[in-house]
Amino acid sequence: MTRSIHPDAVLIQAVIAGALSFAHLHDIAAAAGQDGWKAWAYPISVDLLLVAAWRRLRILRSTGGAVRAAWTWFAVALAASLGANVATAGLLDLTAVPAWLRILVAGWPALAFLGGTLLVHTPAQPRTETVRTAEPAADIAVTRDVPAPVPTTETEPVPALPPAVTVPAALLAHARKVADAHRTATGSPIDPATLRARLGVAPQLADAIAHQITEGTDPS
Numbered sequence: 001m002t003r004s005i006h007p008d009a010v011l012i013q014a015v016i017a018g019a020l021s022f023a024h025l026h027d028i029a030a031a032a033g034q035d036g037w038k039a040w041a042y043p044i045s046v047d048l049l050l051v052a053a054w055r056r057l058r059i060l061r062s063t064g065g066a067v068r069a070a071w072t073w074f075a076v077a078l079a080a081s082l083g084a085n086v087a088t089a090g091l092l093d094l095t096a097v098p099a100w101l102r103i104l105v106a107g108w109p110a111l112a113f114l115g116g117t118l119l120v121h122t123p124a125q126p127r128t129e130t131v132r133t134a135e136p137a138a139d140i141a142v143t144r145d146v147p148a149p150v151p152t153t154e155t156e157p158v159p160a161l162p163p164a165v166t167v168p169a170a171l172l173a174h175a176r177k178v179a180d181a182h183r184t185a186t187g188s189p190i191d192p193a194t195l196r197a198r199l200g201v202a203p204q205l206a207d208a209i210a211h212q213i214t215e216g217t218d219p220s
Contacts, residue, residue: 021081022047028084031094032105042105045112050077056119073115080108167208175199175209
């Protein structure tokens with residue numbers, strides 16, 4: 001069974017446009033004093049930077065990162081390609097290339113290398129996600145031991161102790177990290193109010209967590 005080949009008009013147009021742009025860049029580089037293989041390397045460098053900037057731009061858009069740098073290098077490569085195409089349309093005497101164009105052509109390799117390096121090593125920043133602090137009820141729970149009130153013969157009343165509170169193990173571990181970071185930053189232990197604000201939990205649960213952290217902290 002033979003498959004018929006249907007030429008794609010868009011693909012053919014892209015090949016023709018790429019070949020013409022490639023030739024124009026080569027002519028500009030050769031006229032600016034870059035002869036031999038160097039004149040053929042300039043179109044490849046410009047097109048590679050253009051493609052690399054476009055691919056990086058798509059990645060940053062999909063991950064929610066900043067696209068300003070990618071747009072900048074895409075515009076630089078597009079200006080180099082478009083400028084060569086316009087310059088070879090009779091607006092520039094290729095037998096007497098001005099000094100400023102020779103400087104631009106000679107400095108392009110360093111500029112393209114810088115742009116490519118920055119595009120590769122710019123991290124794509126993912127969109128921030130809400131950190132889940134609540135854990136499923138199936139997790140192992142740690143129950144605070146509440147001592148029984150000691151009988152006394154004095155007439156003054158015994159203060160009521162707070163009821164036992166179940167603290168999920170994962171939440172307790174996260175709270176210890178928050179408390180350690182607070183101690184490192186401020187030099188003092190974290191108080192229940194600050195801990196409650198950091199974790200976003202109820203006051204009774206925050207007091208229980210603070211009690212657990214205080215009991216598990218080395219006094220030294």
